[in-house]
Amino acid sequence: MLLITNLAHGQCPNRVTFIHPGTQNFDCTDVTITTDGNVLFGYGCNNFGPYFIGNTTESSVTFSFSKAVSAIALDIEGFDNRELIGEGHEEVTIEINGAPYPFPNAGSPGFCPPPHAIVTPGGNLMAPGCNLPPSCRASCRDVTIYENIKTITVKDILIGPYMQAGVIFSLYFCCSTCLVDAGEINAAPIFLCPEGVATVSPAIETCVPQGYLLQYALYSDPSDPLGSIILIRDTASFSFDPLTMQPNTTYYIAAVAGFELNGNVDLNIACLDFSNAIEVVWWPLPAVVFSIDNPDVCKGDCVDVHVEFSGEPPFTLAYTSTYTGQILRTFYDLTGIIQLCIPSNAPPGSLNIQAIKLADKHCVCE
Numbered sequence: 001m002l003l004i005t006n007l008a009h010g011q012c013p014n015r016v017t018f019i020h021p022g023t024q025n026f027d028c029t030d031v032t033i034t035t036d037g038n039v040l041f042g043y044g045c046n047n048f049g050p051y052f053i054g055n056t057t058e059s060s061v062t063f064s065f066s067k068a069v070s071a072i073a074l075d076i077e078g079f080d081n082r083e084l085i086g087e088g089h090e091e092v093t094i095e096i097n098g099a100p101y102p103f104p105n106a107g108s109p110g111f112c113p114p115p116h117a118i119v120t121p122g123g124n125l126m127a128p129g130c131n132l133p134p135s136c137r138a139s140c141r142d143v144t145i146y147e148n149i150k151t152i153t154v155k156d157i158l159i160g161p162y163m164q165a166g167v168i169f170s171l172y173f174c175c176s177t178c179l180v181d182a183g184e185i186n187a188a189p190i191f192l193c194p195e196g197v198a199t200v201s202p203a204i205e206t207c208v209p210q211g212y213l214l215q216y217a218l219y220s221d222p223s224d225p226l227g228s229i230i231l232i233r234d235t236a237s238f239s240f241d242p243l244t245m246q247p248n249t250t251y252y253i254a255a256v257a258g259f260e261l262n263g264n265v266d267l268n269i270a271c272l273d274f275s276n277a278i279e280v281v282w283w284p285l286p287a288v289v290f291s292i293d294n295p296d297v298c299k300g301d302c303v304d305v306h307v308e309f310s311g312e313p314p315f316t317l318a319y320t321s322t323y324t325g326q327i328l329r330t331f332y333d334l335t336g337i338i339q340l341c342i343p344s345n346a347p348p349g350s351l352n353i354q355a356i357k358l359a360d361k362h363c364v365c366e
Contacts, residue, residue, distance in 0.1 A: 028175035046111035054156025055166030081127035088160010110139030247284035286311030286360035311360030
């Protein structure tokens with residue numbers, strides 16, 4: 001999957017300029033324009049436009065994309081605020097894919113002399129209050145929204161009794177099919193012990209333009225990489241963490257590319273690119289448990305010590321007991337028996353057996 005490369009209207013070349021109801025064609029998508037209310041053709045300062053809505057009544061323009069886009073950017077000029085003289089104000093609202101959508105921010109200050117627009121508590125855009133009666137008119141630019149967008153409706157509404165002044169706006173969009181690519185990782189599945197570090201070679205054939213970032217993710221669900229990320233970092237090396245991981249469980253390492261936000265890939269934008277996934281399994285450390293049916297034994301007697309292993313055979317066990325030195329034995333099953341005999345001249349005391357070192361097919365525990 002590929003990502004958008006241009007995030008601001010100054011870089012994104014796709015500007016919608018078709019005014020009347022109809023369709024404008026672009027290389028990556030067709031944009032169908034429908035209007036409601038009084039929609040006029042107009043340009044403001046620094047070429048804001050060509051859409052002029054709400055000059056006499058609440059009006060809107062809806063843009064429908066034949067193929068979903070990954071971001072839109074708006075420049076808006078002319079929010080009118082007459083609260084100081086008791087005549088209310090106007091606000092711009094948007095709907096994305098048919099549902100109300102709050103503006104994430106007011107973008108950058110516009111090129112026009114009026115002050116910078118603000119976001120209302122309800123998520124709309126409006127002019128701030130100011131000491132410039134009879135009205136305060138504001139603007140903003142580069143209001144960029146990252147979503148998987150099929151339709152967007154821009155509407156100017158009236159909050160108060162006076163006749164609207166209207167706003168002029170421009171809409172730019174960025175295609176879903178673009179140049180960012182997380183590439184491929186060339187590596188075989190990884191199997192290692194808990195102390196081992198799972199490392200893969202850096203992704204190749206990547207494409208990460210300015211403003212984007214490539215990182216590496218460890219996740220647990222191949223059908224939902226984004227929703228099952230355990231850890232994301234700049235290098236393709238991951239250690240086992242018993243607080244968040246389970247041994248003998250398959251995890252996945254992949255490169256992930258996306259928009260850079262505060263030094264990390266922004267996982268909240270609509271479009272992310274994951275590379276192929278490399279399987280990783282951390283084996284559990286082997287363990288052994290000793291048990292004796294009847295611990296009451298006499299001098300000169302022998303006793304069977306039951307041995308129960310966890311891990312994967314064969315097991316190599318080094319152990320010592322009260323009456324022997326270190327002994328090394330190999331077991332080919334999950335259970336076994338060690339026979340210990342008590343010398344006839346043994347002093348009184350407890351019969352003890354202790355594991356010194358244990359290895360299974362994969363790992364060593366000391």
